[in-house]
Amino acid sequence: MAILKIARMGHPVLLARAAEVEDVLAPDARRLLADMVETLKDAGGVGLAAPQVFASARLFIFYVPDSRGEAMPLTAVFNPVVTPLGGETELGWEGCLSIPGLRAAVPRYRQVRLTGLGIEGEALDLVLEGFAARVVQHEADHLDGVMYPMRMHDFRYFGFNEEVDRYPMALPEEIL
Numbered sequence: 001m002a003i004l005k006i007a008r009m010g011h012p013v014l015l016a017r018a019a020e021v022e023d024v025l026a027p028d029a030r031r032l033l034a035d036m037v038e039t040l041k042d043a044g045g046v047g048l049a050a051p052q053v054f055a056s057a058r059l060f061i062f063y064v065p066d067s068r069g070e071a072m073p074l075t076a077v078f079n080p081v082v083t084p085l086g087g088e089t090e091l092g093w094e095g096c097l098s099i100p101g102l103r104a105a106v107p108r109y110r111q112v113r114l115t116g117l118g119i120e121g122e123a124l125d126l127v128l129e130g131f132a133a134r135v136v137q138h139e140a141d142h143l144d145g146v147m148y149p150m151r152m153h154d155f156r157y158f159g160f161n162e163e164v165d166r167y168p169m170a171l172p173e174e175i176l
């Protein structure tokens with residue numbers, strides 16, 4: 001296993017559509033997954049998508065810590081499909097390991113269905129809400145070359161972590 005370098009915004013790998021994973025159990029897919037787990041633990045985020053470690057593969061990993069509502073263990077999803085449930089959206093803060101030091105309020109669907117293949121190639125079918133739904137929308141976007149600033153409507157809610165912590169901003173209920 002290895003800790004991998006994380007691509008930063010501006011690198012074209014983050015703007016490309018990633019390829020389907022043909023064989024989830026193939027040695028290269030297993031190695032990529034193991035390295036991504038190690039990389040995420042080292043980097044300290046809640047999610048990581050394969051293009052962020054320069055791999056064109058439709059794979060992401062994520063977890064939800066206790067502090068963010070209903071905790072979820074580390075989950076790997078190959079060839080994920082995220083489908084909004086209902087049309088309701090909400091603003092929430094998010095960061096990205098490929099945009100270090102910054103944070104923004106990004107509109108996301110409040111509830112989504114996540115399907116794909118799990119860590120051993122088993123079928124996954126989860127309904128997620130709130131922070132978990134936000135994380136999987138963010139990670140699935142990476143597989144289509146979409147970074148969170150491309151989802152933003154209001155750039156006032158975009159700042160450096162230290163400043164956002166120092167000058168907390170209330171987020172509007174209504175998304176314009």
Ligand code: NI
Nearest residue numbers: 095096097098
């Ligand atoms: Ni990200």
